Amino acid sequence: MNTIYSFPQPENEKVQTYAKGSPEREKIQAALTEIRDIVMEVPVIIDGKPVYTDDVMEITAPHDNKKVIARVHMAGEKEIEAAIESALKAKESWMRLPCDHRAAVFNRAAQLLSEKYRYQINAANMVC
Numbered sequence: 001m002n003t004i005y006s007f008p009q010p011e012n013e014k015v016q017t018y019a020k021g022s023p024e025r026e027k028i029q030a031a032l033t034e035i036r037d038i039v040m041e042v043p044v045i046i047d048g049k050p051v052y053t054d055d056v057m058e059i060t061a062p063h064d065n066k067k068v069i070a071r072v073h074m075a076g077e078k079e080i081e082a083a084i085e086s087a088l089k090a091k092e093s094w095m096r097l098p099c100d101h102r103a104a105v106f107n108r109a110a111q112l113l114s115e116k117y118r119y120q121i122n123a124a125n126m127v128c
Contacts, residue, residue, distance in 0.1 A: 007103060013114060024119075031123035040070040044079050047086040051079055061127060069127060 016024040043050035052073050059070040075083065094102065113121060 007100075008107070027119045028122055028126075031119040032126060035120070035123055035127060039068050042070050042072040044073050044075045044083070046079060046083045047089075051075075051082075053079065 016022075018025045018028060041052075043052050045051070053076060055074040055076060057072045057074055058068045059072055061067045061069050
């Protein structure tokens with residue numbers, strides 16, 4: 001099969017200044033306020049489903065080691081085996097997808113990160 005794929009030309013995003021009074025500054029401050037006191041519960045994800053274990057590690061903010069920002073459920077041998085099995089199954093269907101469909105998944109992820117979730121992701125990195 002001779003198929004030629006056409007991908008959009010990549011472009012750099014406009015640099016945001018986050019200057020006082022700017023819309024991006026207001027949005028990042030709102031996102032920071034929203035997540036500042038949340039402790040994230042982070043499960044292991046196997047076959048697209050959350051798995052909560054009894055082995056939990058607390059993650060603290062690097063600038064304030066008394067402030068817990070996440071509780072991460074650690075995978076044991078059973079979870080690791082299940083994850084490997086699930087990944088091998090997913091590999092087969094992923095490999096059968098045409099290249100442009102696989103690229104579309106990553107393009108969509110990039111779009112969500114740069115638009116809808118920009119300020120939440122930036123705020124989460126600032127808290128960490």
